[in-house]
Amino acid sequence: MKRRPDSRPMKALPILETKRTALENCVFCPKLCRSACPVSNAEPRETLTPWGKMSMAYFAAHGDVPAETSYARTAWACTGCYGCRELCDHRNDVTSALYLARSAWQARGTAPEQAARTLAQQGGREAETRAAIARLAEDAGARSDARVGLLVGCTYSRKAPDVAREAVEVAKALAGEDVALIDACCGLPLLMAGDAPGFERRAVAMAERLRGFERVAVVDAGCAAALRLHYRAVHVELEKPVSLLVEWAAREAARFARLDARSGREVREAVRWHDPCQLGRGLGIYEAPRTVLTRILGEAPAEFDARRERATCAGGGGLLPVTMPEQARTIAEARLEEHARAGGGRVVTGCASSLHALRRASGAGHARASAVEDIVTWMARSLRAARTGPAA
Numbered sequence: 001m002k003r004r005p006d007s008r009p010m011k012a013l014p015i016l017e018t019k020r021t022a023l024e025n026c027v028f029c030p031k032l033c034r035s036a037c038p039v040s041n042a043e044p045r046e047t048l049t050p051w052g053k054m055s056m057a058y059f060a061a062h063g064d065v066p067a068e069t070s071y072a073r074t075a076w077a078c079t080g081c082y083g084c085r086e087l088c089d090h091r092n093d094v095t096s097a098l099y100l101a102r103s104a105w106q107a108r109g110t111a112p113e114q115a116a117r118t119l120a121q122q123g124g125r126e127a128e129t130r131a132a133i134a135r136l137a138e139d140a141g142a143r144s145d146a147r148v149g150l151l152v153g154c155t156y157s158r159k160a161p162d163v164a165r166e167a168v169e170v171a172k173a174l175a176g177e178d179v180a181l182i183d184a185c186c187g188l189p190l191l192m193a194g195d196a197p198g199f200e201r202r203a204v205a206m207a208e209r210l211r212g213f214e215r216v217a218v219v220d221a222g223c224a225a226a227l228r229l230h231y232r233a234v235h236v237e238l239e240k241p242v243s244l245l246v247e248w249a250a251r252e253a254a255r256f257a258r259l260d261a262r263s264g265r266e267v268r269e270a271v272r273w274h275d276p277c278q279l280g281r282g283l284g285i286y287e288a289p290r291t292v293l294t295r296i297l298g299e300a301p302a303e304f305d306a307r308r309e310r311a312t313c314a315g316g317g318g319l320l321p322v323t324m325p326e327q328a329r330t331i332a333e334a335r336l337e338e339h340a341r342a343g344g345g346r347v348v349t350g351c352a353s354s355l356h357a358l359r360r361a362s363g364a365g366h367a368r369a370s371a372v373e374d375i376v377t378w379m380a381r382s383l384r385a386a387r388t389g390p391a392a
Contacts (some may be wrong), residue, residue: 010061016104017061019097025090026054033084038313039077039320042330048077050084050094057101072105073112073323079331080192080318081277086309095318096233099191106194114323118193125154126185132157132164133183140168146180149213151227151242153220154185155352163355166380167219167245173383174248174255175215182216184209186226192319196234203236216242219376221279221351222317228283244279246350249379250288253295256379257386270345271378272302274335275311276354289350289375296382302345304338312338314349316357332361336372350375 010017031051034040040048047056056074059065080095105111106119136157137144150171156164171179187202206227210216218224224244231238249256273293279285286308293301306312315321315331336358339347347362349355349372358372 008062014061016057016097016100019057019100022054022092022094022097024058025088025092026051026058026094033087036083036087038079038081038083038315038331038334039324039327042315042327042334043324047074053077053098054094057097057104060101061104067105067108067110069110069112072108072110075101075105075194076112076115076319076323077327078318079277079313079315079320079328081313082281083277083310083313086281096230099194100196102192102194103196111194112323115193115319118189118319118322119195119198122189122193122198125158125189129154129157129185130183132161133181136161136164136168137181139165140172140181141178142168142181143178144180146178147214148175148177148179149182149210149216150179150245151182151184151186151216151218151220151223153218153223153352154189155222155356156220159356160352160374163352163374163376164219166374167376170249170376170379170383171217171245174217174245174252179217180213182209186223188222188226188230189319191226191230192317199230200234200236203231203234207231207236207238210242211239213240216240217245217248218242219245219352221276221283221285222353225278225282244283244285244288246279246292246375246379247285247288250291253291255386256292256295256382258298259296259378259382259385270302270343271297272304272339272342272345272347273307273375274304274314274339274347274349274354274358275307276349276351277311277313277317278353279350280311281309292375292379293348296378301348302342304335304342306338314351314354314357316351316353316355321357328357329361332357336361346371346373348373348375348378 034049037050046052053074065071075098078098084094085091152164187199191199312335314335315328321328355374362372
């Protein structure tokens with residue numbers, strides 16, 4: 001006999017009532033998407049499959065499981081990669097439901113210690129980001145009154161300053177003028193940690209901060225997903241659309257020089273593109289980075305077997321490196337092992353979380369990647385070659 005969905009109101013976690021359909025789609029599903037979850041692949045437990053995580057949130061909302069951290073923890077066992085959605089007949093949005101469940105558990109005081117600590121330390125991280133952006137603006141000679149705003153992102157600014165500097169270089173070249181660096185946080189760490197009200201406040205503040213620019217470009221795919229997707233979920237609309245820097249570059253692809261023997265820089269090894277989850281499945285951007293790399297390389301970049309909509313996650317998103325660091329590392333190592341099996345070479349990505357996760361895994365020596373780089377680095381090299389001849 002087919003079981004019918006529970007019609008009881010979700011009194012225990014009422015915030016999840018808005019996600020009832022998504023939760024029920026998962027709870028009463030035959031679990032065909034289980035193979036798509038990088039977390040349950042890294043740690044094979046039924047409770048970590050998309051079905052298990054959504055079921056736990058569903059039962060908790062109805063009060064069928066106690067409000068304890070052991071049950072709450074499963075909501076944070078998600079990178080927000082949207083991989084399960086690609087195999088779902090309903091295209092169920094597991095990510096947003098679990099993010100809301102995190103907020104519900106956080107409000108009950110039962111969030112994992114690592115998530116609670118992330119919220120407690122958010123102010124300090126934002127101060128570090130503002131300081132990093134201030135140094136970057138001073139080094140680049142950026143003007144605060146420029147018409148074009150550039151949102152580099154917290155992770156690039158703090159953990160990949162080399163890429164952040166190159167992003168400013170690329171943006172200034174594409175704009176043909178100076179750019180202003182935006183030092184505000186998009187709020188995504190708050191959403192991932194479980195502070196939905198705090199995220200909404202950041203969204204409102206960011207919308208106001210961007211209002212004065214004629215054009216806004218975003219470097220990090222995670223930040224762009226926050227502005228384009230998650231802001232809409234809390235009913236915050238930006239006055240003007242924002243572009244990813246890689247989208248802008250693709251529209252201006254003719255300006256990039258080819259980096260090969262004729263330009264003085266021969267690319268002797270494979271350059272393999274990794275589709276970041278937020279850029280690809282999140283924002284639906286697959287062609288822009290390939291257009292840019294094809295122009296720069298003189299040929300299409302090498303590909304992973306698992307690519308585009310079916311690309312394997314790098315394990316850097318959803319706060320997983322904080323709440324489940326071993327599993328996050330396992331996910332990144334698996335992606336690099338896939339790269340090694342395909343012939344190795346360089347991995348190029350376009351997301352701060354993916355870059356950081358893959359660089360750490362590569363540095364640990366578990367996989368033989370000669371380099372993990374950001375597409376921004378390749379764009380900067382190419383534009384230098386276009387200006388001065390052979391690339392440095």
